Amino acid sequence: MADKTDIQNAILRCDKILAGRNPYYQRLSKIGKIKFLRRLVRFMEEKRWTGQRGIQVTGEMKVLISGTAIQLTFGLKNFNLHHFHTINVWPDKYESKVAPGEIHLGSATKTGVINLSWNYYQMGYAIPNDRINLGLHEMAHALEINYLFGADFDVYFACFIDLWEQKRREESHKLAVGENTFLRAYGGNNPREFFAVCVEAFFETPAELRSAMPETFIFLCMILNQNPENVLSDYAFHNSLKGKIPISPDQLKKYNSLKKENRHLYDQYYLSQRGQISLLMVLATLALLFLPIFTGLPVFLVAALASYLAFRAVKQDESKGK
Numbered sequence: 336m337a338d339k340t341d342i343q344n345a346i347l348r349c350d351k352i353l354a355g356r357n358p359y360y361q362r363l364s365k366i367g368k369i370k371f372l373r374r375l376v377r378f379m380e381e382k383r384w385t386g387q388r389g390i391q392v393t394g395e396m397k398v399l400i401s402g403t404a405i406q407l408t409f410g411l412k413n414f415n416l417h418h419f420h421t422i423n424v425w426p427d428k429y430e431s432k433v434a435p436g437e438i439h440l441g442s443a444t445k446t447g448v449i450n451l452s453w454n455y456y457q458m459g460y461a462i463p464n465d466r467i468n469l470g471l472h473e474m475a476h477a478l479e480i481n482y483l484f485g486a487d488f489d490v491y492f493a494c495f496i497d498l499w500e501q502k503r504r505e506e507s508h509k510l511a512v513g514e515n516t517f518l519r520a521y522g523g524n525n526p527r528e529f530f531a532v533c534v535e536a537f538f539e540t541p542a543e544l545r546s547a548m549p550e551t552f553i554f555l556c557m558i559l560n561q562n563p564e565n566v567l568s569d570y571a572f573h574n575s576l577k578g579k580i581p582i583s584p585d586q587l588k589k590y591n592s593l594k595k596e597n598r599h600l601y602d603q604y605y606l607s608q609r610g611q612i613s614l615l616m617v618l619a620t621l622a623l624l625f626l627p628i629f630t631g632l633p634v635f636l637v638a639a640l641a642s643y644l645a646f647r648a649v650k651q652d653e654s655k656g657k
């Protein structure tokens with residue numbers, strides 16, 4: 336078992352790694368850093384880490400990736416994304432095992448696995464203000480999946496993201512049709528992608544997001560219970576609404592049925608796309624099997640039409656002759 340000095344040394348090592356690489360961590364106060372590191376060590380130790388395609392998962396990788404999760408959930412009580420048991424690190428882009436033929440940079444799955452390309456993960460932090468951050472994007476998906484499919488989740492996160500559902504659908508649609516160009520068009524794919532794309536902007540360029548999309552910015556502050564602009568107070572968000580939402584047994588019951596609806600929506604967004612592809616494949620197979628009949632049919636129709644026309648012509652000739 337690790338003794339106190341081991342833990343202290345581990346925390347010091349984490350501090351050193353994050354101080355050079357994670358700007359969010361760098362700006363925390365001493366007390367904020369202690370809270371961050373305690374959470375990080377727990378997160379890191381609870382997950383199973385596996386290197387894919389020959390990559391060795393180093394201590395530095397674990398600290399940085401865990402740091403991204405802790406950054407996202409820093410304002411929440413329930414911060415550990417318990418539903419996620421495994422983190423797969425890939426050297427670069429990879430072919431998805433779930434959807435063969437699709438090339439992915441990362442993903443968070445319903446079964447509790449986070450996949451990340453280490454190369455693209457690092458690029459996310461290399462340019463701190465381009466609103467592209469793979470780590471934050473996938474952790475945002477993980478946080479939402481953790482609520483939808485996990486047994487243990489942050490209740491306030493769940494409440495506020497539910498309140499936001501209608502609004503984010505509208506905002507996602509605006510991106511899809513080009514009415515909003517501040518965020519990446521990828522966020523227009525569906526409301527889940529919209530949330531993940533918003534999270535990237537929320538942490539990388541909070542002031543710009545606030546002035547371009549003030550309502551979205553406030554919702555994100557409520558959902559994550561933090562304000563990335565409030566650097567002086569460890570990103571605290573003074574949420575006047577929070578205390579006003581009662582979490583009584585009745586509320587929880589109502590809330591769990593909402594969760595079921597949202598799971599259904601999630602499946603609609605993601606699985607229906609896959610469903611459509613499978614349907615197309617079934618149709619293509621059927622077409623191949625019955626191709627001789629399909630190709631025979633037009634020939635038959637043409638032949639039938641030709642015979643009919645020929646028959647009518649003969650009849651007309653006969654009537655003329657009468």
Ligand SMILES: [Zn+2]
Binds near residue numbers: 472476528
């Ligand atoms: Zn995504």
